Amino acid sequence: MTDRELRVSKIENGTVIDHIPGGQALNVLAILGIDGTSGEVVSIGMNVPSDRLGRKDVVKVEDRELSQSELDVLSLIAPAATINIIRGYEVAEKHRVERPTEVSGILQCSNHNCISVDDEPITPRFEVLDDGVRCVYCDTIIRDDLPAHILV
Amino acid sequence: MRHDHITSTKQLSRGDIEAILDRASDIAADPSAYADRQEDALLGLLFFEPSTRTKMSFSAAIKRLGGDIVDMGPVDSSSVKKGESLADTVRVVEGYADALVVRHPSEGSAQMASEYVDVPLINAGDGAGQHPTQTLLDLYTIRESAGLDGLTIGIMGDLKYGRTVHSLAQALTNFDASQHFVSPESLKLPRNVRYDLHEEGSSIKEHTDLETILPSLDVLYVTRIQQERFPDESEYRAVAGEYQIDADLLSAAKDDLTVMHPLPRVDEIAYDVDETSHAKYFEQAHNGVPVRMALLDTLLEGEP
Numbered sequence: 001m002t003d004r005e006l007r008v009s010k011i012e013n014g015t016v017i018d019h020i021p022g023g024q025a026l027n028v029l030a031i032l033g034i035d036g037t038s039g040e041v042v043s044i045g046m047n048v049p050s051d052r053l054g055r056k057d058v059v060k061v062e063d064r065e066l067s068q069s070e071l072d073v074l075s076l077i078a079p080a081a082t083i084n085i086i087r088g089y090e091v092a093e094k095h096r097v098e099r100p101t102e103v104s105g106i107l108q109c110s111n112h113n114c115i116s117v118d119d120e121p122i123t124p125r126f127e128v129l130d131d132g133v134r135c136v137y138c139d140t141i142i143r144d145d146l147p148a149h150i151l152v
Numbered sequence: 153m154r155h156d157h158i159t160s161t162k163q164l165s166r167g168d169i170e171a172i173l174d175r176a177s178d179i180a181a182d183p184s185a186y187a188d189r190q191e192d193a194l195l196g197l198l199f200f201e202p203s204t205r206t207k208m209s210f211s212a213a214i215k216r217l218g219g220d221i222v223d224m225g226p227v228d229s230s231s232v233k234k235g236e237s238l239a240d241t242v243r244v245v246e247g248y249a250d251a252l253v254v255r256h257p258s259e260g261s262a263q264m265a266s267e268y269v270d271v272p273l274i275n276a277g278d279g280a281g282q283h284p285t286q287t288l289l290d291l292y293t294i295r296e297s298a299g300l301d302g303l304t305i306g307i308m309g310d311l312k313y314g315r316t317v318h319s320l321a322q323a324l325t326n327f328d329a330s331q332h333f334v335s336p337e338s339l340k341l342p343r344n345v346r347y348d349l350h351e352e353g354s355s356i357k358e359h360t361d362l363e364t365i366l367p368s369l370d371v372l373y374v375t376r377i378q379q380e381r382f383p384d385e386s387e388y389r390a391v392a393g394e395y396q397i398d399a400d401l402l403s404a405a406k407d408d409l410t411v412m413h414p415l416p417r418v419d420e421i422a423y424d425v426d427e428t429s430h431a432k433y434f435e436q437a438h439n440g441v442p443v444r445m446a447l448l449d450t451l452l453e454g455e456p
């Protein structure tokens with residue numbers, strides 16, 4: 001799919017997330033908690049040629065405007081992502097994702113001996129560092145392969 | 153002190169540490185002046201793994217302040233064995249006590265538990281995480297023997313899993329201390345501690361053997377290398393043997409070198425070191441009581 005073809009499937013209302021690194025679209029949906037069960041129409045373009053990224057993924061979610069705080073967590077795996085909020089086939093708002101200071105309920109700690117992976121009533125929380133995330137409970141720093149730690 | 157809970161030494165400033173150590177010095181100089189300070193105070197002890205020594209030290213501390221303990225007892229006789237979560241246990245027990253002490257095998261357990269309670273909670277060891285009260289008594293011992301500023305310290309042994317090492321290394325970034333880390337390659341400082349030291353502007357000087365730096369040290373802090381960290385016993389013996397000290401080896405050190413160990417030791421410090429003026433590890437253990445008294449007194453009185 002090229003940018004031209006993607007434009008063919010313009011959506012009327014919703015959110016378009018563009019400039020996702022190639023192959024990360026499904027992880028983007030996982031982070032956003034979108035798995036199709038709540039009925040939204042979701043379109044995915046994977047490995048679309050891109051001048052900036054070489055290959056990029058594009059995700060379109062119809063009839064749902066994702067909030068900035070929902071989208072900021074994407075910065076962990078898609079720092080160059082751009083967000084277009086679409087209303088009546090027009091781009092009503094354009095955003096970039098910004099690194100949040102903390103993410104909650106998105107990632108699982110990689111330390112098997114961490115209290116947050118035990119059977120306790122807590123949500124895993126991570127402080128966001130310049131180059132990774134850090135578990136607020138056990139201090140473990142995760143730098144590589146963040147998608148492997150996404151909570152499903 | 154601004155903190156209700158003591159879960160990590162990272163949260164302690166130089167001012168916090170000095171205030172506790174100063175109070176501990178006061179207590180050590182005249183314990184009777186503190187004998188009724190926390191009359192009627194109850195300290196809840198929740199030890200999810202055995203630690204006779206730390207538990208006794210906390211018990212002695214609260215009793216010497218005029219208070220008493222309520223003890224969960226061993227895990228195998230408690231509701232924890234029936235599958236109760238830590239979050240539930242601490243929420244119940246906070247109703248019985250004015251402050252809680254938690255030792256638990258999982259990293260981050262004290263931090264999590266502190267989010268569920270209003271009474272002050274003290275981390276007495278969370279897996280391979282932190283052991284902040286051990287560090288306070290270590291710092292007290294160092295201050296008494298060598299002074300905390302202009303200090304050159306060697307920290308040796310299991311730096312990866314040693315919670316006393318993590319707490320101490322982070323606390324020492326508050327002082328003008330040069331830290332040398334001596335360990336086998338496989339037991340070097342973990343990424344998170346290196347990150348913190350780096351953030352605090354401390355350089356991390358790492359060595360695989362003690363000999364080269366021993367003559368420059370004011371303090372040598374020895375920790376145990378456990379067999380369970382190695383795939384087999386022969387590898388363990390070969391590696392651990394490199395990190396044992398004896399009186400003969402210490403002849404290359406400064407005359408006033410202080411040797412410390414969080415205890416219990418097994419064979420990493422030979423008994424012949426006990427007879428030298430370097431040995432401060434029993435004094436160090438004894439310092440646990442005035443230091444924990446100072447900390448409990450501070451937390452239980454609120455703002456000093």
Ligand SMILES: [Zn+2]
Pocket residue numbers: 109110111114115116135136137138139140260
């Ligand atoms: Zn963790």
